[in-house]
Amino acid sequence: MKPPLRDILIVEDEVDLLRLGQLCLQTLGGFQVTAAATGRQALDCARANRPDLVLLDVMMPVMDGPSTLAAFRADPRLKNVPVIFMTARVRPAEVAEYFALGADGVIAKPYDAEDLLRQIGAVWDGFHAGDA
Numbered sequence: 001m002k003p004p005l006r007d008i009l010i011v012e013d014e015v016d017l018l019r020l021g022q023l024c025l026q027t028l029g030g031f032q033v034t035a036a037a038t039g040r041q042a043l044d045c046a047r048a049n050r051p052d053l054v055l056l057d058v059m060m061p062v063m064d065g066p067s068t069l070a071a072f073r074a075d076p077r078l079k080n081v082p083v084i085f086m087t088a089r090v091r092p093a094e095v096a097e098y099f100a101l102g103a104d105g106v107i108a109k110p111y112d113a114e115d116l117l118r119q120i121g122a123v124w125d126g127f128h129a130g131d132a
Contacts, residue, residue, distance in 0.1 A: 001131060002124075002125070002128040002131045003052070003128070003131075005031070005052050005053060005120070005121075005124045006031060006032055006052055007031065007032045007033075007034070007049070007050075007051045007052045007053075008025055008029075008031045008032070008033050008034070008051055008052065008053050008054070008055060008120075009033075009034045009035075009036060009042060009045055009046055009051035009053075009054045009055070010022055010025065010033060010034070010035050010036070010054075010055045011035075011036045011037075011038075011039065011041075011042040011054065011055065011056045011057055011060070011065075011068065012035075012037065012055075012057045012060075012086070013037050013038065013057060013059075013060040013061065014057075015037070017057075017109075018035050018037060019035075021035075021055065021086075021116070022035045024113040024116060024117070025116075025117075028113050028114075028117060029117050029120070034049065034051065038060060038061075038062065038063060039060060039062070039063030039064065039065070039067060039068030039071070040062070040063055042054070042056070042068055043068065043071055043072070043075075043078075046072070046078050046081065047075070047077065047078070050077060050078065050081065051081060052081070052082075052124075053081065053082045053083075053084065053120065053123075053124060054072070054081055054082070054083045054084070055084050055086055055107070055120070056068060056069060056083050056084065056085055056086065056103075057085075057086050057087070058085050058086070058087035058089060058098070059087065059089075065085055065087070066098075066101050069083055069085075069101055069102055069103060070101070070102075073102050082104040082105070082123060082124065082127045083102070083103055083104055084103065084104060084105035084106065084107055084119070084120065084123050085098045085103045085105070085106045085107070086106075086107045086109055086111075087106065087107075087108070087109060088108065088109045088110075090106060090108040104123055104126075104127055105119065105120075105122075105123035105126075107119050107120075
């Protein structure tokens with residue numbers, strides 16, 4: 001049986017987008033949301049309170065999305081957490097690279113609230129498709 005999606009970690013270095021995403025997820029989606037502005041902060045938050053799912057910006061200074069994803073996949077406690085990249089770079093070759101890096105989904109920026117929630121649900125459902 002598929003577990004309910006409750007806790008989402010959103011990682012975004014642009015403050016306005018971080019607040020908007022957090023508000024959308026909490027208000028419209030009813031999720032418990034933790035926000036992080038950097039890859040390092042995301043890892044610290046996830047290690048302290050393992051999220052059900054991570055929304056991860058690709059382009060961030062110092063520790064970008066792909067580096068952060070690699071750190072998640074290398075951590076035995078976090079390697080199985082579904083991670084969805086959020087990015088404006090969504091050409092087919094770029095999207096293929098994100099999946100090759102281990103992403104579970106890609107959401108194109110800009111996105112609207114309903115589309116964000118729909119895509120998160122689709123990735124969650126797909127991630128748990130084999131659950132009995």
